Amino acid sequence: MATPLPPVVEVDGIVTRFGAKTVHDGVSFSVARGTLAALIGGSGTGKSVLLREIIGLHRPTEGSVRVLGTDMWHAPAADVAAVRRRFGMTFQDGALFSSLTVAQNVAVPLTEHTAVDAAVRDDIVRLRLAQAGLHADDGAKMPSELSGGMRKRAALARALALEPEILFLDEPTSGLDPTTARAFDSLVRSLVDDLGITVFLVTHDLDSLLTVVDRLIVLAAGKVLADGPVRDVVRLDHDWIRSYFSVRTMLGESPRRTDGS
Amino acid sequence: MSDDAAEQRVVLSADGRHLELAGPWRLGELPRIGPALAPLRLQPPLTIDGGRLTALDSAAALALLRTIDAAGVSAEAIEWRGFAAANRRVLDDVLRRRAAMTEPAPRARRRWLAEVGERTTVIYRQGADHLNFLGEATAAFAELLAGPRRLRLRELTAQLEQACLNAIPVVILVTMLIGVVFAYLLGLQAEQYGANIFVVDGVGIGMSREFAPIIVAVIIAGRSGAAFTAQLGSMRLTEEIDAIRTLGLSPMQVLVVPRVLALLIALPLLSFIGLVAGLVGAALVADAMLGIPPAAFADRLHGALDIRHVWAGLIKTPVFALAIAIVGCRMGMHVGRDTRAVGLATTSTVVQSIVSVILLDAAFAVLFQEMGI
Secondary structure (H helix, E strand, O other): OOOOOOEEEEEEEEEEEEOOEEEEEEEEEEEEOOOEEEEEEOOOOOHHHHHHHHOOOOOOOEEEEEEOOEEOOOOOHHHHHHHHOOEEEEOOOOOOOOOOOHHHHHHHHHHHHOOOOHHHHHHHHHHHHHHOOOOHHHHHOOHHHOOHHHHHHHHHHHHHOOOOOEEEEEOOOOOOOHHHHHHHHHHHHHHHHHHOOEEEEEOOOHHHHHHOOOEEEEEEOOEEEEEEEHHHHHHOOOHHHHHHHHHHHHOOOOOOOOOOO | OOOOOOOOOEEEOOOOOEEEEEEEEOHHHHHHHHHHHOOOOOOOOEEEEEEEEEEEOHHHHHHHHHHHHHOOOOHHHEEEEOOOHHHHHHHHHHHHHHHHOOOOOOOOOOOHHHHHHHHHHHHHHHHHHHHHHHHHHHHHHHHHHHOHHHOOHHHHHHHHHHHOHHHHHHHHHHHHHHHHHHHHHHHHHHHHOOOOOHHHHHHHHHHHHHHHHHHHHHHHHHHHHHHHHHHHHHHHHOOHHHHHHHOOOOHHHHHHHHHHHHHHHHHHHHHHHHHHHHHHHHHHHHHHHOOOOHHHHHHHHHHHOOHHHHHHHHHHHHHHHHHHHHHHHHHHHOOOOOHHHHHHHHHHHHHHHHHHHHHHHHHHHHHHHHHOO
C-alpha cells in the first residue's frame, strides 16, 4: 500500500501515564489516505485510550497527534474544531442521542455545521442511512428500538453525515453475530473503495482483520510491536502475535502462516 | 485551484444538453452549488462533463441527481463524461443507492382526541400497575413474616441511613422555616384582635395535623422516591436485577422490601422531628414579635394541643411512606431499557408520589371529619 499521498493520521512519540502506570511508552505510526487500518492489542494495552487521544478527547502525557495535518493538542481550538468536522467517529455502543430518532441523530451534524436547506438535508440523511445499510423506515425509530447491529449502523450513518475524510471506529463489530459482522466489514470496505474514506478502527475481530483490513498496527507493552500489511504481520515470529492468530491455525484456516513451528 | 466564491460551478450549453461541472463539489459547498443548479433548464439527451471537478462527494452528487430528477430527465439518458476514476466511483455509488432508496412511510399523525385517550389509558394502567406492585410487595412482606430471617438487615440499615438520618438536616431547616412563616402570618391577624396567645393554638394544631406530615412527605418524595427510581432503574439497565433473579434471589426481598420498610420507619420519625422543629420556629417568632416568651408558649401548647392532633398527623405518615416507596420502587423496577427512560421515570416518580400524598391527605381529612377526630 505504498501511496505518495501525505498521511492523514500521524501519531508521534505518544506517552500516556495514569498515575504511576505507563500505558503508552513512545507510540508512533502514521496512516495514509485511502487505507483501512486496524489497531489491535491485548486488553489493557490502551487501544481505546490511544483512539481517544487521536480524536482529541484525552490528552496524552507526551507526544503529538496530527490529524489531517492539524496538531490535535497544540493547535488553536478553532483549527481543531474545523478538523473535527472532517472526521467521523463511532463509539462502541453507538452513543446515539437517546431522545432523537435515528434520522434526527444523523441530521444533527448537518443542521449544526452546514447551511443546506431542510429538503436537501433530509435527502442526505436518507442517503447516509442507505450508505450505512439501513432501511429508510429505520430513520423514524428511536435508538432504544434498535438491535445492536442496527445501532452500530445508525452510529455509522451519523459519523458519515458530514462526508468525513477519516472514520474512526471503536470495535465496530463487537457484539454482532458473524453474519452481521461480515456485512458490516464489507460496508466499511466499500466506504474506503467507493467513497475514498480513510478508516482507522480498533478491533478484536480476526475475520475483519484477515478479510478487509489493509494495514495492521499491533500495540503491546506500550509500544508498536508490529506495523504493516496484514499478511506480513501474521508471519512475524513473536509470542503474542503467534498466540493471537493461533485460533485460526487451530481451525486450519491460516494458509498465510508459513513457519510450521 | 483557488476557492473563489464567484467561480463557476456549473456551465450549461445554450440548448440545455451539455452540463459542465467544475471546482470542488463538496457538502460544505452545497449552499453555493444549490442556487447555481436551481435555475438550470436541463434537456434530454444530456451530457454531463466532470473533467474540471476537483472533488466530488456523495452529498454533492446527490444534489446533482436531485436537480436532474426535478428536471424530469432520467438518469439512464445521461452520458457521463470526463469524470476522474474516484469521482466516478462516488457517483456510481450514489446512483446505485438512490435507486434503492425509498421514501420512508410517513408516521401517522395523531389527533388530540386520540392523544387524550392514550394518555388516559396510560394513567389508568399506571395506577393498576402500582396496585399490582403493592400486592406483590404485600406478598413479599407476608413471606417475611413467615421467615423473618429473610430480612436484609444490612440493606435496611443502609436505606435507613440514606432516607432517615441523612434527611434530618433538610427536614429541620424546611419545617422550622414553615413554622416561622406560619406563626408570623397568624400573628399579624391575631394581633389586630389582641388574641396573640391563640397563635400557639393555630400553629400547634396546624403543624401537627397537616404541615409537618405533608411537608416532610413531599421532601421525602423528592429525596428518596426519586432516588429509589434512579437506583433501581440503573440497576435494571445494567441487568443487575436480572442477575439477582438468576441467582435465585427475589428482587422484591433484596431491593424493594428494605426500601419500603425504611420509608415506613423513616417518615413518622422525620415527621415528628419536623413537628418539633416547626414549633421551635413558631416559638422564636412568638417571642420576638408577639411578646409570648418560650415558657408561656410551652404552657399554652400543653393546654391547647390535644394529643389526638399529633396522632392524627402521625397516623397518616406510614400511608404516605407506603405510597412514595411503592411508586418509587415500581417506576424503577419497570423502567424501559434505555438511559433516557430512567430520567423520565425519575421525574414521573416525583410528580406521582407528591400528587398521591396530597390525594391521600385529602382522603384522610374527609375520614377524620366523619370520625370526628
